[in-house]
Amino acid sequence: MNKLIDSISEKLLPVAGKLGQNRYLLVIRDAFMLAFPLTMFGSLIVVINNLPFFSDELKGTLGSLFGNGQNATMSIMAIFVSFGIGYYLSQSYKEDPVFGGAIALSSFLIVTPFTMFTEAGEEIGGVLTTARLGAQGMFVAMIASFIAAEIYVRLTKSGLTIKMPEQVPSAVARSFSAVIPAIITLGSFTLLNAFVNAVMNTNLHDLIFTTVQQPLTALGSGLPATLVAIFFVQILWFFGLHGQVIVNSVMDPIWNTLMLDNLEAFEAGETLPHIVTKPFIEIYTVGMGGSGMTLIVVIMMAFVMKSRQLKDVGRLALAPGLFNVNEPVTFGMPIVLNATILIPWVLAPIAVTSFNYAMMSAGIFPIPTGVAVPWTMPLFFNGALATNSLMGGVLQLIDVVIVGIIWFPFLKALDKANLRDDIAVSSTVAETE
Template sequence: MEKFMDFMERKFVPVAAKIGGQRHLVAIRDGFASIMPLILAGSMSVLLKNTIFEWITPLQGLIPICDQVWWGSLAIMTLLVVFSVGYNLAKSYEVDPLAAGLIAVGAYFATLPQSHGEAGWGYIHWGYLQATGLFTGLIVALIATEIFVKLIKRDLTIKMPEEVPPAVGRAFAAVIPGTLTMLTFGIVFFIIDKLGGVSLYDVIQESIQKPLEGLSQGVGSAMLAAMLINLFWFFGLHGANILDPVMNALYLPALTANEQAIAAGLEAPNVITRVFFDTYVHLGGSGATLALIIAIFIASKNRKEYREVAKLSAPSGLFQINEPMMFGIPIVLNPILFIPFIITPGILTLIAYIGTATGFAPPTYLVIPWTTPPIIGAFLATGATSASWRAAVLAAINLIVAVLIYLPFVKLADRRREKQTE
């Protein structure tokens, strides 16, 4: 174990730290975080529409309100992400972030066809703007912002007199870089169109996104992703933040596809979604550390510091916040807890996958706040329907399994302390 730890500290940690601080991944992570209030608003509107407003007849007339909230949030998620990612990336370069965000949105529109089916000219289908367009939107936002920033830094700007208000000066400074950026993506659309394609979205959707989404629905890849998050965490790196851009790009479209299918009265096509992990795997935070808290209460007698940290961490653990456990026990660089901390998310992912794929629990299709307590979160993420109790049971089973995995290692730590005091 010591040789393994030494190898990982020398080879893995430096690389992981660079990945965690990589400018573009940070921009994507912060971009998604910025629009979270709108995502949650849209999800809560879907939940209200399908539960309270649907169950209580006098309230059914209010359903159009929920539809409009969804239309202004989840239905345009890609557009929101494009702006937010462009904004955050430009901010990291200390370039006008507002202009960069707006130009990123314009660049994305420049890649889209101006008609859809028989609707005629000037009609953009909303399908390009919802979560299914995230992958293309992220690529456009990153490239457009990079072009804009490089042109700004090459001083291809219109300089205004000092007497001009700052907002006007910034706007004129962005004219040439913004125009050249937009022309770039107009040319991209022109080339794709002349080659017989529909749009950049369709090219990426068919050649990259669909194959990746198909791969992401494999239980093996989901288990690997969940375990990799914890591997980063074990070395003191925020694994959830590091992998958040990848997880969102792959699993948010799956969540949206489920929501649309269920709204249409169809079966949800995806077992694994973005909220699947918060619902069934990250019980109390990465590594299901709420289970570790319970295991400590059950089995730890000689390690008073474990019990004290567990007592202090329990309230936050109920709301999926586990930094007190990570750095208080600590779990970080703790060789005794390495094995359960790494394998637990993989096992929980497998159990939840089987439980959902076999139809025992309904699929997740609603975004819920990641701070929603375990078990309750499973009930809400599956629509709070008459079948959602089975999702809550599945989450409870996972919590019990996680406790059983941690128990032997908590006892081992307890025995080691007992031997040290003899």
């Protein structure tokens, strides 16, 4: 086993390290985190407006009164992601991030259709719909923003800027410095938009949605790809790397897009299209005690196991574990590089995710609605909020039992080994005295 771990470590860690430091993946992570507080607020509005014990009439009234709280946050998430990508990518190159963000956002809007069609097929101009600024426009926003920010940065670094005298105020000088890069970047996107409209008889949104976004989201919403992602999260954590940061930076664009799809369907009273979304990943993995679903593991360590080490670590990790913080058990047990518990550490999340997918697919338990729930929300409550049903929390309780069954024999073996060590230490101390 140790040879296998060493072999995996030699091959996996360099790749994981490069992914963890990749400029573009870090920018994606930071851009989505920029939208996180706004997403939380929008989710809170959705939860309040759609409490299950409210009548349809009351829900409609609340939607008309408070609906803009969601429309101005979650429904236009692509805007915040677009600005965030331009901002953080420019910042990573040590160029003015505010202008990078503004140019990236403007470039995204240039390729966004300002039209909509009524049910009768009539085209209305001068309208920017939330559909283009939410799930449907997410990948366009990301691609356009990365390209726009790169063009802006390279033009700025090349010196193609207007230099102002030193006595000119800084804000004015920075504005003039960005003029030429902005004109060239936005002009390029204007020509691109004209080409796609005139020659291809479509728009960039629909083109990317059908050729890029739909295939990727279809792949990411399936169980096999989800299990692969979870497997790598657990393996990376086993070697001491933050699995969520590395894997989520790759998968978040897909999972967040799927989340927004579900939210739109939920708001419209339609069938939820996806099981796997960002809330599904968070609530039914991290939301049960942290990475590896370790809340029940901590409870068993604190109150069932007999060795002093496991008891002490379990009791220390119990309070943080209730709020899904499990670093005390990850590094205190330790889980990192502990071959004894590698199997349950990897197997439990995969088994539970497969079980949950099957239960939701069969309609036995509800699917997450697309509402984003803070990852520190305790078990059961986060499941109920994410699914708008108490049954979402009940499913988590079943998951906890499954995790406990998988972990128990391995914990027991580790407990026995620790007890033998405790006895040996006690004997040595007694002989010394």
